[in-house]
Amino acid sequence: MSSDDEVTGTAPTSGAQPATAGADAGPRRRPRPASIPDGVLTVEDHLELILRGTGPLEPYDQPLVDSLGLPLVEDFVAGHDLPRFDNAAMDGYAVRAEDIASASAHAPVVLPVVGSVAAGSGKPFAISAGTAAKIMTGAAIPRGADTVVPYELTDRGTQRVSITRALDSGANVRWHGDDVTNGETVLPAGTVLGPREIGLLASLGAGRVPVRPRPRVVIISTGNELREAGQHLEHDSIYDGNSHMIAAAVRAAGAIAYRVGSVDDDPKAFRRLLSDQLVRADLVVTTGGISQGDHDVVKAALTGMDDMQFHPVAMQPGRPQGFGRVFDEGTPLIALPGNGVSAYVSFEVFVLPAIRRLMGLTPYRRPMVHAVLASDLTSPPGKRQYVRGFFEVTHRGAKVTPVGGRGSHQVGGLAQANALIVVGEDETALNLGDTVRTLVLDRQF
Template structure:
């Protein structure tokens, strides 16, 4: 037999690209959540519900109206009437008025009218009353509805590999059977007369079959499903027969051994006869005789027989193709040194772990995410975490930290920081964008610091009544442009049929009306406070005084849909939000006006953001309560 001499060697990168270019996802299937670990999402997942679906307590204690406890201490305790008790899994059928409290368990819903929970350690119960020995601030020990993620929010992206964190997110959203890509079936054949099954005594000249089992494990780690076909002796007909079985059973075939130019090496001969050889020989050591072919439309890869060589070539050449068949990319894990984007508090005597997003801006920036009790969506968005030692009270902005990655890190093409919008979310999902939602003001400041490429903002300037531009100028942002986005209709969200007969902002002052509010720094909150300031001026009092007479003014939730959830569940009578949130929950909507949601983009990122802008221009269908503007997609201001 004439020996084969390798003349046309290709590079390792070329070999990888040849296989990756032929790798395609193999179809979609639904799997039970308990079998979803390691699978890859075949579609974007939007939450059908708010999580949590109600305002809940993070401690055992008493739900209260925080204003009742102003100045409370061990010297001057406050006595409240015990109105009722709420256990986890139950739901209160009563509301709290001033001077009342309700016992709540950890995880239990807080009753309407309450805006904080005081820990049981700071209370005592006596004859139908609760004595409280410390004050609480609005929202203390309460996780608001939708603070984890909101109904309609993109919670996991297509092509995300499901680990324990993502599966927790799916379970929290009530997704029972996610749609995932089918796992590649990978048939494994080892060749050689010398191979023996592990566990049996070795005869002279025999070796245990290592590659079958090491490659099977490598396939599992790569998300594939291994099929152990068996071992082929150095016999041409037996070799053809076992390869035929493998091709019938699998999507990809791995053969170890028999790839070099030796007299007994059959792989290159069989593959050359049965299919089309893609390459034979790579400029790498070890692994030079690696061969790949296309047989019956399937990829067959012949790996070196030596186990270390077989595994190294698998990880360098085959694994990227397997990942591509599942819509995944290969990236190495690491611990990164990064600059902290903002001052971050420690846990005072306890080691603090903070989930972070890692932003690559000519040096890594670690952007801490809100790690409130019970928020699992934070982990799904985070790249890793930082550790704040027990004896450190806080770490300053700009301080160097180590980021411990959860998985492998892949820098995004664009970083979006700012106000969340469900419509824009669907556009961003089409591109390689890392999104962090911190509100309009947080986004503008992130662009100013150079951490964000794009910010979503709908900040109303109280002085001019204009959106976005005046606020951005006042904050001193430089080297950025404002691209016109779209308009969203704002209004008062009320129960179906409007049972309280609410007509406008004046009704928020009624004693029988409970509202739900948005946080400071959001465009919606700014609009509300402007409306209240007009009322306050008419009455000759300050906004602060006026707010004291509004039940629920201090009850803040993160999203528009969380406002709607509070109204839908009867925890509030009214809240200011966009029309789309009311539509989701089937609520009535009292229009107030239209706000403008724009994109603030750093000039150096404008070209990279171009596809997003074009997609925004092309978008023909918008949710209820949205509308295009004449300048949508155009630069309307420079800074």
């Protein structure tokens, strides 16, 4: 991982208010490249604004399976042993080891069978010296027994059983507490709950656990030219791909996506729609309408709000960006550019960290990996360029190959990519064989 793409610190453990100053709120600082013009923010500048304005959501107890992928906000302490009682590890006969000490294939030990114990029978059972009880896997070991003889070492008798091998005391017995002990911290705070952790919690009787909720993210695309799939297209209209793409990316990040679709370039209509949507939003993401045009609706509708900022960022694609907290609710809004590739790259760089911060997940940003570049690259100075690439691991190591074009509208090339090659602001040429920083998309954190 490249140090300038790490985020320091961890998310606070509680609170839904925006983050205050502190190193944990933003990315690690690096010197500002001299090639970036005045008035243009670095990627780190803009990301810090967003992370400072999106505090973790308040936690509450949620159903266990619904907590998949979310971090615990407090230690989970076992309320009982696992196993809770001594039980059989396999089907067979519960005996005393000393009663079968002389057993062999040539001289079996024969014991009377005094009963049968099934898993979950709810009835305590005991045996005396010189007897056996049939027992099923998971059933409680009868008092007086210390060993389970599997069926394979017996004649499976019902009245009397012939045992053909001696076993040590404790053989095939699961002793209480040999996995987890009562009072043990089995999962510390911050543990991200996966299937294995959820299985453990369920085994310990947890029906609900304290985690931060999945953020509710409202996605709005803007533009008079946008149409829903299946609608008639005029000669100058296009289908709305952005809201679908961003909604899918939100879901992939583990959040809840509310895709509103597109709104026309009418500032009043946009403000009404936005106000209506805030009732179900922890975060709003818009695409389009933030550049320098005459019909940039998001900029026109929100410029002048105390906490809303629009500015250029030294990156390509994705130069125009916006962020602020809107209306009385103070809901964070991240405004992304409208071209499809720009919107997706901006989501990866800015929105994904915000979602993870709302969920209390760290790190905020996807880790960088290093790969060998498979062809030459050029890049303009003063911009951090995110080049679409195909990442693969071969017998010679990791390599990444640029794919598709450089146009910010070329989503066909974006769909061919599984990585973004990160070219620094002061790097104007990279050569085949160079080691480059790479964001592997869809990779787990």
